Structure formats: C-alpha cells, structure tokens
Amino acid sequence: MNVPQLKSLLKLQKNDLTLIQLKKEAQSVPERQAQIKKNAQSARDQATAAQDAVKACESAIKQIELEVETAKEQINKYKTQQMQARTNEEYKAFEKEIANAGEKIGELEDKELLEMTRLDEVKADLVKAREVEAAAEAQVATEIQELEERLNVIRSTFAEVKEGREDLVAEIDKEISDRYMQLLNKKQDAVVVPIRQDSCNGCHMKLTPQTLHDAHSQQKWTNCNFCGRYLYDDGE
Numbered sequence: 489m490n491v492p493q494l495k496s497l498l499k500l501q502k503n504d505l506t507l508i509q510l511k512k513e514a515q516s517v518p519e520r521q522a523q524i525k526k527n528a529q530s531a532r533d534q535a536t537a538a539q540d541a542v543k544a545c546e547s548a549i550k551q552i553e554l555e556v557e558t559a560k561e562q563i564n565k566y567k568t569q570q571m572q573a574r575t576n577e578e579y580k581a582f583e584k585e586i587a588n589a590g591e592k593i594g595e596l597e598d599k600e601l602l603e604m605t606r607l608d609e610v611k612a613d614l615v616k617a618r619e620v621e622a623a624a625e626a627q628v629a630t631e632i633q634e635l636e637e638r639l640n641v642i643r644s645t646f647a648e649v650k651e652g653r654e655d656l657v658a659e660i661d662k663e664i665s666d667r668y669m670q671l672l673n674k675k676q677d678a679v680v681v682p683i684r685q686d687s688c689n690g691c692h693m694k695l696t697p698q699t700l701h702d703a704h705s706q707q708k709w710t711n712c713n714f715c716g717r718y719l720y721d722d723g724e
C-alpha cells in the first residue's frame with residue numbers, strides 16, 4: 489500500500505462517484521420529461537371528456553324541449569279536433585288524449601329539471617378540468633425547459649470532472665486502478681472504503697484479525713474478504 493496512491497485513488501473515486509451520480513440523473517431526464525407530458529395529455533383528455541359531458545347534457549335538454557314543444561302542438565291539434573267532435577264519446581276521447589299529453593309534458597319538465605341540475609354539475613367539473621389542464625400545460629412549458637437546462641449543466645459538469653481523470657489514473661499502479669475499475673463497474677458505489685468498528689464500511693461485515701492487521705500496517709493493499717472492496721485505515 490502506498491499512501492500517496494491511496495490519496496489519488498480516493499480522489500479518483502470521489503470524481504467517479506460524481507460521474508456515476510450525474511449519469512444516473514441524466515438518464516432519468518427523458519423519463520421525467522415523458523411523465524410530465526403524459527400528465528398534460530391526461531389533463532387534456534379529462535378536459536375534453538368534461539367538455540363532451542357538457543355538450544351531451546345540453547343536447548339532452550334541447551331534445552326534451554323539442555319533445556315538450558311537440559306535445560304542446562299535439563294538444564292544440566287535439567283541442568281543434570275536439571271542437572269538431574260529433575259525439576260525446578269522441579269528445580271524451582280527445583279529452584283523454586289531451587290529459588295524457590299534458591301528463592307527458594309534466595314528466596318531460598321533471599326530466600328537464602334534473603338535466604339542468606346535472607348541467608350545473610358538469611359545467612363545474614369542466615371549469616375544474618380546465619384549471620388542471622392549464623396547470624399541466626404550464627408545467628410542461630417550464631419543467632421540460634428546466635430539465636433541458638439541467639441536462640446541459642450535467643453534461644458540462646461531467647466533462648469537467650472527467651477531464652482530470654486520466655492524470656489521476658496515471659498516478660496509481662495499473663494493477664490497482666484496473667481492479668478498482670472492475671469493482672466500481674460492478675458496485676456502482678464506493679469501493680475504496682474506511683474501516684469502521686473493525687468492519688468494512690462497504691458491506692459492514694466484521695473483518696478478520698489478519699485483514700485488520702494488514703490494513704492497519706499500511707504495508708500492502710488490503711481488500712475486504714467479503715465484498716472485495718479496498719480497505720484503508722483513516723484512524724477513526
């Protein structure tokens with residue numbers, strides 16, 4: 489174990505962990521953008537559905553009003569015919585038809601009242617759906633852009649951090665840096681870790697006396713028997 493090399497290795501690890509973090513964040517951006525767009529689409533769909541419900545309700549009311557109009561015309565027709573009735577039976581028959589039509593109008597008007605109440609409800613739903621839609625559209629406009637800007641920051645930070653990497657690698661024995669890279673690729677987490685309470689700070693397993701002795705003596709590179717991480721004694 490070579491103390492200056494350990495310092496370089498720790499510096500390299502710090503940079504590499506930053507690179508891993510940045511890469512993960514960059515990879516999550518498209519998914520986050522897609523989710524924002526998906527939310528906006530769903531808000532648009534709900535607003536359209538709410539608009540359709542209002543239209544359906546309005547057309548139902550119009551239909552009822554037409555039926556009321558038709559029934560009223562029918563009553564007028566019956567009344568004219570009733571006046572021309574030749575027999576008492578005929579007269580009474582028209583009277584019955586007029587009463588039936590009047591009853592139907594009453595039913596239609598009750599139905600219309602219900603539809604009117606429903607119209608108020610669906611209109612209120614539409615106002616809410618439009619608000620949600622506007623908020624979602626605003627979110628698309630701002631957050632997609634913010635994520636795009638964040639991506640640019642990530643890219644430039646990534647390039648900056650990566651720039652000094654080769655110099656650091658050159659300061660470390662190839663065998664050690666190769667092993668370090670293998671471990672890092674596998675764990676995607678810290679692979680050069682301190683000893684804490686006689687345990688590996690990576691996998692938290694209790695280390696053997698021999699491993700502890702090797703790490704404390706700093707005479708050679710020491711790896712955890714369990715997870716293979718490089719161990720170092722920082723005196724804590």
Ligand SMILES: [Zn+2]
Pocket residue numbers: 688689690691692693712713714715716717
């Ligand atoms: Zn370990």
